[in-house]
Amino acid sequence: MIVVYVAGPVRGAAGSNQFQNVRDALVAAKRLRDAGYCVIVPHYSVLAEIACGEDSYEHWIEQDFELIRRSDVLCRLPGESVGSDAEVAFAEGIGRRVVRGVDVLVREARVRASGQVVLVLEGSVGPSGGGGTVSEIE
Numbered sequence: 001m002i003v004v005y006v007a008g009p010v011r012g013a014a015g016s017n018q019f020q021n022v023r024d025a026l027v028a029a030k031r032l033r034d035a036g037y038c039v040i041v042p043h044y045s046v047l048a049e050i051a052c053g054e055d056s057y058e059h060w061i062e063q064d065f066e067l068i069r070r071s072d073v074l075c076r077l078p079g080e081s082v083g084s085d086a087e088v089a090f091a092e093g094i095g096r097r098v099v100r101g102v103d104v105l106v107r108e109a110r111v112r113a114s115g116q117v118v119l120v121l122e123g124s125v126g127p128s129g130g131g132g133t134v135s136e137i138e
Contacts, residue, residue, distance in 0.1 A: 004037045004105060005068050005091070007084040008077025010046060021079065022046050028077055028102045035109035040067050057083070065090050073097040075105060 006029055009021040025043040032039045042064050048055075064087055068074060074091040076084060076098060091098050099105055 001036070001038045002073065003040065003071045004032050005040045005064075005071035005074045005087075006032070006042070006077065007064075007074050007081075007087040007091075008043070009079035009081035009084060010043055016079070018046065024079075025077060028075070031102050031106060032075065035106045036113070037105065037109065040071060042067065061086060068096060069094065071096060073099060073105070075102060076100050077102075 006025050008025050008028070009016060010025075011018050011021070022043045025041055029039040029041045042060070045055075045060055045063075061083060064083075068087060068091050071091075074088060074096055076088055078101070088098050
């Protein structure tokens with residue numbers, strides 16, 4: 001089973017609603033679980049902080065980096081987040097695949113379930129877009 005780490009705003013930018021951000025992450029995680037992925041949702045840490053008190057940002061990001069190491073892919077949700085941007089940079093630095101949004105992974109799960117082999121082009125391609133990468137879904 002493919003393990004997906006969900007990265008997205010928790011506290012977010014000024015004026016951001018923390019509980020809406022957590023809800024958005026949980027909804028995304030449900031879509032991924034329903035598509036057949038094993039999902040890691042660090043947003044559950046909000047519940048730990050409600051029950052046990054706050055931990056430092058450094059504590060949580062260290063935990064998150066270890067979970068990313070154990071994941072196959074990082075799914076970056078929309079929204080401004082310094083922590084999520086750090087998670088993306090870390091994931092890319094250790095060679096983990098980073099996908100922006102849930103839809104790509106849900107489509108890939110459908111293709112895998114159908115038994116088809118499809119080549120997926122990721123990134124920008126063309127004169128102004130750079131190279132991009134191609135991966136095979138089996």
